[in-house]
Amino acid sequence: MNKKHNHIENQYVKYFVMLSLFFVLGCSNTKYLPEGDLLYTGGSVTVKDSIIKKKDRKALETEMEGLLRPKPNKKIVGLRPKLWIYNIAGEPKKEKGFRYWLRNTVGEPPVLFSKVDLDYNASVLRNFTENRGYFKTRVSADSTVSNKRVTAEYTVTPKRQYIIKSVTFPDDSLAISRIIGKSHRRSLLKVGKPYDLDIIKAERERIDARLKEKGYYYFNPDYILAKVDSSKGDHEVNIRLVIKDEAPVKALTAYKIDKIFVYPNYSLSNDSVVYRKKDIKQYHDFTIIDTADTFKPRIFDRTIYFKKGDLYNRKDHNLTLNRFVNLGTFSFVKNEFKPSDSIPKTLDSYYYLTLLPKKFIRVEVLGKTNSASYTGSEINVNWNNRNFFRGAELFTVSVFGGADFQLGGPNKGRNIYKLGAETSLTWPRFITPFNIQGNSEFVPRTKATLRYEYQKRTQLYALNSFNASFGYLWKENLRKEHQLNVIDITYVSPNHVTPEYLQQTKDDEALKRVIEKQLIFGPTYSYTYTNTMQKRRKNTFYFNGEVDLAGNITGLATSANVKKNDTIKIFDVPFSQYVKIKTDLRHYLKLGKESELASRLIVGAGFAYGNSSTLPTSKQFVVGGTNSIRAFRARSLGPGSYVPEVTNSTYVPDQSADLKLEFNTEYRAKLFSIVRGALFLDAGNIWLLNADPNRPGAEITKDFMKEIAVGAGAGLRFDLSFLVLRTDLAFPLRNPSRPDGQRWVIDEINFGSGPWRKDNLILNIAIGYPF
Template identity: 45%
Template sequence: MIKRIIYLLSLAVILNACSTTKYVPEGEKLYTGGTVKVEDKAISKSDSKNISAEMKTLIRPKPNSAILGMRIKLWLYYKTKNRKGFIQKFLSKYGEPPVYVSQVDLAKNSEIMTNRLQNESYFQASVSGDTIGKKKTAKAVFTALPGPSYTIRNITFPSATDNSLDTAIKGTQAGTLLKSGDKYNLDVIKSERIRIDTRLKEEGFFYFAPEQLIVRVDSTVDTHKVDLVVKIKETTPEQAREIYTIRNIYVYPNYSLRDTSLKLDQAQAYRWYNIIDPRKTVRPYIFANTVLLHPNDVYSREVHNNSLNRFINLGPYRYVKNRFEDVTPDSPKLDVYYFLTPYKRKSLQAEIIGRTTSANYTGTQINLSWKNRNAFKGGELLTVTLFGSTDVQVGGQNNGFNVFQYGAQTSLSWPRLISPFNFRSANAYIPRTILTLGYTSVVRQKLYSLNSFTGSFGYQFKSDIHKTHELNLLEVAYVKPRNITDLYTDSIRNPNNRNPSLKHVIDPQFTMGPSYAYTYDNTTEDYRTNSLYYRGKLSLSNNLYGIISGADTLAGKVKTLFGAVFNQYVKAEAEIRFFHKLTTGSKIATRLLVGVGLPYGNSTILPYNQQFFIGGPNSLRGFRPRSIGPGTVDPSPGDANTFIADQSGDIKLEANIEYRQKLFSIVYGALFADAGNIWNAKPHQVGGTFGPNFLTQMAVDAGFGLRFDATILVLRTDLGFPLIRPYTPAGGTRSITPSFKNAIFNIAIGYPF
């Protein structure tokens, strides 16, 4: 009872501290917002509700913001007003000046609402407003009388005649947004004009504009119905009625604002376009994939915009400026000019990065990158990166087993497909051919070192704004161990050690083969209620050579390639993320991950660098990184004095769900649950092989967290509680009672998915 009294008293003190009405000056009332009542029995309840909600959004000004009824920002304004202290000045940035009812213009608000209703089919609408006040506060109350709504009866487009513009507009009728039976809506009519103009811009009407269309409305044809007539304004100039074609195309690859002359006498013709480049900064073929318009083509705004996007994505150019010149002698013609301002060709960049890794290590990385944006004068991007990093774990059983890495990565990207086949595309995205070579040395202190050599050659291209394809004709990776310590060797031989994959970590690895990845992503389009991200990848290693050579490890036929034992497998991965927007500041985010690697022939297990891991800040957040699986295997080391090895597997299944809610400013809250596990494809550990009872072997956790989303950087904290583990420890159960004692605290950069 005493605790309840203290709680109520504390709450009363907080509410009193946040009270703002005592600061309202004499003769004023604090504005608390407005409401809209719809008084028309002829209007359905659903329409009345929609009208009321929409009209309420039009009321200005907005009242002071409040959280749980407390106007904290307004309270800060009053408390910090005219204060000179450092803290007061800092807090004043978050204050909000008072909004008084005297600032609400009832007549203007009523006029705006009436106009909106009339634009949405309620031609006889009227709105009036009044205020209702208390001692220190007041609200606005508006009464709307919509009257009957008017619906569309007939829509008439211009007749197809010898007039090319009339004929073109008539040809757009099939896709019209105006439908018989729909309510009249001015916004839809405006959108219809834009739609028609968009179609006309693809048919050469370069100078036409939406404003040159008029939609006449006849409301006398029937009771509460209208006829719409789409017409071309009589004032439309002749120029806007003409179909324009392309004459000449000029590209300036080294343009600056100091250039005042077009220098057409220095133009070098290459295929269908001309280049003005006295300094020979590029080779003429560089623009073969970017200049999509051709002489004698009918002007198309879509093709033109795609060309601009391709110029920008080409790589070497910071700015792209475009100009069309009307050069009509006897027929409508356009000359096209592209003015390109290049980046500095070579650049050097240094980065220092702080990070936390998926294995629960904290560290730093230094990158030194050199770029040549036009390496061979064909738009090629050459990048050479040197890097070094150190990752340490302070406390815990892996304390002292630090990880150091250093190496180099080189990539060469061509803005075209280097292929014996002639692939052509006319969308806004430039296809690329990419060659990469890399070397990395990984030093696991006190345990082992690994040399890793990688290389790839393939293509990356987008078929549209949402779809990306990555086809690597060849991916090669060779990992060779060195400096294996006695401690690590003894751990492998230790009979108490229940993790045979320790030896697998230091096995030589040689993979070579193609891969293909497909990505679909529309999550950047914030207007969507539902959005989706999907990525699927298929990787192969030495499949054909393994079959030809007759490789079969189980039969003792271990084969080599270039003197090294090669890995043979098929690996498929799929990730689906689905987001459902509940309100402006809240959403449900879900993810499903499935990965399957099938070793065969020359391999009985996936190479370590291709295996799956689970657990950690971007996975199962209630478990230590890489600490789950495979299957029902207990990951605890047999010797309490040794390090904790990472658990890995050939198969992975993971599912996550998260509720995200904006709290205030840049702070978001989250409630989440995760489930998943990994397994071996073939028997290596008791309980670790994938089988029909895999769903009963899932690890499960739940928790909550905060996200500090500053757009350019998202700092995330999560507190995860393990609920079910896939194994049964000695003297224990699979279920775990949630408590702060066994919770896992995660700090990470970015959203988990």
């Protein structure tokens, strides 16, 4: 009875605290206002019209409310905490320190009604509606005062909206007029649609863009005049597009390309340099002026899309500039077109290219931690040469080393050390037996890489890993990217395997496979699509698909595909045969200016065949950790409902499998300044394709959905502009290692219990967003 009474009493205390907080945050903000002034809490717009549909009217009201100025203080759950922080911080005595930061960075000054101009806002609304075709609109403004707070109310009474009755284009004999006329089918101005000034402006931009593709370099949208006649018809307008009389002759002239000059080693100090004859080279249609003979001339033939005699067009203009920038060799690219002195109606093109430093060293030092209780650091030293063979090739040599220490948990003392080196050479073109030329603004690349890594797990084993690859990277456009490695070879060899680990491999085939020699080779391909850079879109997507084919051709050549009992070896090492596919789909839903809902779905599958009975350990799927299901420690979840036996002296291996299904969703919102908050839900698991007697419950079955793990949590993200520091605190909601029927653990959640927090709360610290 006392427990029940105490529970009710605690509930009342909570309600009292919440109401008190609401009162303090709400009422205290007004006592700091200047004498005689009021706190402006926002404005509303009401459209009075019986013809406009209710849905369209509400959309119009919302759009007009966004035009009102100033904006009121920001509200969170009906309160204005940033204004409250500003007020309680008080006036700082100096322009630094905690109080100054709290007041001016975290806080927000009050928006006063004395700063609100009702007449100005009314005129803005009137202009907006008339630009939408609601001519002779009436707008009235009023305000309502209550407890030192004031709201502004605007009433908009539009007349009937005008509709486009006809659209005509220039019909004179000029060549430019004929080009404009021929493009009328693509016009944004449609008969029967409402009059809209913004559409007229967009139509002028469209016509200008069309003319830029036809040689009219000096034309611009201001030379087009839209004559609107509303005197005829019933709420209808006739729109006539004409070229202004004052448009200069050169704007009405189509130009071709004459001479092309390239300055590949340009700087501002070059303006006064007198070039010698040997510094000037002619290569095809290009005149290259370079005192240092920096590049082989063919690099410009592949980058510059204009040729002598071509009609000027904006597409090739921008394509050339973007390709110069994407070469990665120049810090500054400038382009000028000047009328030719020798041939009328032609342009000479000048490209001024300022070089980045040819050689540079980059050092990266990282600190890291993960949910498997490993804490460590890593250092990478990279030496780069941006123009290795004078063809804008990028040559890189890297050395790296790192250590991960597990300070607690069952693997305490079994630290991980790694050391390695990598060298790569990237050519800004396709290197193939065939002449393939990319035609996008992004330079296609060919890349060759050699890599060695030594990894030591103390008290367990060490691995030597060698990798060589050769392939191509190219972008169709800003959204679509491809990567094809026609050669990708990995060789893994173990050494220093301890007796302790060998003893454990006798009872676990998965542990034995980790230290087997591996030879993996075959093509890999990945495709990426994303439109997340389009910030104004409400829905954006990211998709990545990967295909990994190992040993396919070799399997056919050696008959490994049909030999069931014999394992075929190359250099005394069995080669792997498998097909692996992985897809990663992400969706971002913009909920507001500073909030979004981000979701991700990962599906992966690997199938070993022929010369292999299982996927190589390094190619299997894992789940759990800072970028996966955050309520479970890294690589510890699954497969399926399998539960590894753990003792204080037993090494706990990473759990990996052939199939993966994972779903994550995360609500993200800005809290203040550089701090963003998140609430998230993660779900998923991994499975084996075939049963493993050493891992019962690990294989996929028709009831695999019953083995889905679920976790939830909250986190903070600190956006430091150059990086995002992330902290996530997560806990399980569903644990597949429990017996069937007992896997939901929501009723066990108890944040007040120390043992529960120790066993279930997982802190993840990472750099960047999880997806």
